[in-house]
Amino acid sequence: MSSHDExxxxxxxxxxxxxAKKGKRLDGRGPDEYRPITIEKHxxxxxxxxxxVTIGNTMVMAGVKLDVGxxxxxxxxxxxxxxxxxxxxxxxxxxxxxxxxEDAIELxxxxxxxxxxxxxxxxxxxxxxxxxxxxxxxxxxxxxxxxGNLFDACSLAASAxxxxxxxxxxxxxxxxNRPLPLGSPPISCTFAKYADFIVVDPRLEExxxxxxxxxxxxxxxGDLRAMQKGLTGSFTVEEIKNNxxxxxxxxxxxxxxxEE
Amino acid sequence: xxxxxxxxxxxxxxxxxxxxxxEAGVLHRAQGSCYLEWGGNKVMAAVYGPRExxxxxxxxxxxxxxxxxxxxxxxxxxxxxxxxxxxxxxxISKVTSEALEHVVFTGLFPRTMIDVCIEVxxxxxxxxxxxxxxxxVALADAGIPMRDLPxxxxxxxxxxxxVLDLAGDEDCEGEADMPIAIAPRTEEILLMQMDGxxxxxxxxxxxxxxxxGCREVSKLQKEALLRKYETKNEVxx
Numbered sequence: 405m406s407s408h409d410e411x412x413x414x415x416x417x418x419x420x421x422x423x424a425k426k427g428k429r430l431d432g433r434g435p436d437e438y439r440p441i442t443i444e445k446h447x448x449x450x451x452x453x454x455x456x457v458t459i460g461n462t463m464v465m466a467g468v469k470l471d472v473g474x475x476x477x478x479x480x481x482x483x484x485x486x487x488x489x490x491x492x493x494x495x496x497x498x499x500x501x502x503x504x505x506e507d508a509i510e511l512x513x514x515x516x517x518x519x520x521x522x523x524x525x526x527x528x529x530x531x532x533x534x535x536x537x538x539x540x541x542x543x544x545x546x547x548x549x550x551x552g553n554l555f556d557a558c559s560l561a562a563s564a565x566x567x568x569x570x571x572x573x574x575x576x577x578x579x580x581n582r583p584l585p586l587g588s589p590p591i592s593c594t595f596a597k598y599a600d601f602i603v604v605d606p607r608l609e610e611x612x613x614x615x616x617x618x619x620x621x622x623x624x625x626g627d628l629r630a631m632q633k634g635l636t637g638s639f640t641v642e643e644i645k646n647n648x649x650x651x652x653x654x655x656x657x658x659x660x661x662x663e664e
Numbered sequence: 665x666x667x668x669x670x671x672x673x674x675x676x677x678x679x680x681x682x683x684x685x686x687e688a689g690v691l692h693r694a695q696g697s698c699y700l701e702w703g704g705n706k707v708m709a710a711v712y713g714p715r716e717x718x719x720x721x722x723x724x725x726x727x728x729x730x731x732x733x734x735x736x737x738x739x740x741x742x743x744x745x746x747x748x749x750x751x752x753x754x755x756i757s758k759v760t761s762e763a764l765e766h767v768v769f770t771g772l773f774p775r776t777m778i779d780v781c782i783e784v785x786x787x788x789x790x791x792x793x794x795x796x797x798x799x800x801v802a803l804a805d806a807g808i809p810m811r812d813l814p815x816x817x818x819x820x821x822x823x824x825x826x827v828l829d830l831a832g833d834e835d836c837e838g839e840a841d842m843p844i845a846i847a848p849r850t851e852e853i854l855l856m857q858m859d860g861x862x863x864x865x866x867x868x869x870x871x872x873x874x875x876x877g878c879r880e881v882s883k884l885q886k887e888a889l890l891r892k893y894e895t896k897n898e899v900x901x
Contacts (some may be wrong), residue, residue: 629860
C-alpha cells in the first residue's frame, strides 16, 4: 500500500468513525442493517447448479459441478466436496490475476466450513460404489463486483447454487439425473469492527477500514457451525457473544430468502 | 466413546490440558526461537527481523509487516504430507500473522518485515495453538517490542461434553473444535475459529474453558522466558 492510499484510508476512517459516533453509516444504514439481498438461481446451462447473489453492489456468481471420483480412504462410502474462490481483476482495481492468494483461500475455506459442518450436502448419499466411486461436488465462487462483505455473499451464493444443483447421472453414465441431496443450509453473518463500532454486512469502505472481522455460520436452530475471526484487530469476549446473538436474528431473515 | 465417567481416553478431566513443555532460545541463527511440546505436538518457532521487507511492494510506509509461516513437515502426520504450503497452512499462516500483528509495536519499524517461522515437527491436534504460542515466545526471545504475550488454546465438544484442548481422536471424532488466541492482559480475542456444532450455551462454556486454558499456558510461556535468563546467569563467570 502506498503512502497515498494510507492517507486516503486515514481520512476515510476518520469520516466513518465520526459517523459511527452518531450511530450512522455511510449509506444511512444502522449498525444492524443488511443491504438488500438478491438471489437468482439456474443461470448457467453447463453447470450442475448455479446462482448469482448480490448484497448491495457486491455480486458473486457460484457454480456447482459434479464429477465421479475416488472417495477419501477414511470415508469410503461418502462423496466429497471442495470449495474454491477467485478474486479476479474484473471485480476490483485491487484484484490481480494468478492463482488464489491468502485472501481468496481464507474466503473459500470459511465458506467451505459452514457448508461442511452444517452437513448441508448429504455426502453419505453420494456413494456410487463403496471405496471406489463417489460423487465429488465442486463449488466455485467467482466474485464479479467487490463492494464489501464477500464472506456472506459467497456463502449465500454457494448455498443457492447447491439448491439448484442436480446429480448429472445421465451425462456421466451413472443412472438418472436427480436433485443433489441436501439438508438445511448454513447462514453466514459477518461483522466488521472499526473504532469500537461493530457493523453487520460491511460495505467496501467499511471493509477497508475494518480492524477486525467476525464471521459466524449458523444452522436452522441458530446453533453455531463455524466461525472465523479475521484481521489484526481484536474483539472483547462480550463483543463476540453479542455478535453471535445479533447473527442469530439476521440469519432467520436471510434463511427465508433462500427458502423462497 | 471418547469420555467415560467424566474421564477422557488419555486420562484427562474435561477441563485439563495436555502436558506442555516450553523452551525459549533454542536456535543459534535465529534472533529469537522457541521449542514447544504440547501433548504429541512438537513445534519449533523462530523469528528473523525486523529486516527490510522484500519484495518491496509488501513494504508498509508506517509499520512493520508480520509474516508468519506455518508449515507442517512431511513426516509430522501419519500419511506423509506433501511439502510446501497447502490451503490449510496458508489460512493458518494468515490468521496467525494477524493475531501476532495486534500485539507487536509495528509502528516502530516502518518498511520492515518480521518473519515468524513455525515448523510443526510432530502433530497431534491443536497445532495452530501450539504454533502461535511458540511464535509468541520466539518474538519475545527476539526482543521484539510487544504490548502483550499472546497465547492460544482450544476448547471443543466430545460426546456432548465441552472439554479443553482436544487431542488425537477427540479432534477427529469430536463434535466441535474452537481454537482461540488472546492477549492475556486484556483478554481480547486475537484469533478465533470454530467448526462443528455447538449451541450458544455450549459456546459460552467452551469460551470460558479456552480462556482458562490460555491463562494456564500463558504462565508456562513466561516461566520459559525467565528460565532462559536464569540459565544464562548461572554460566556467566
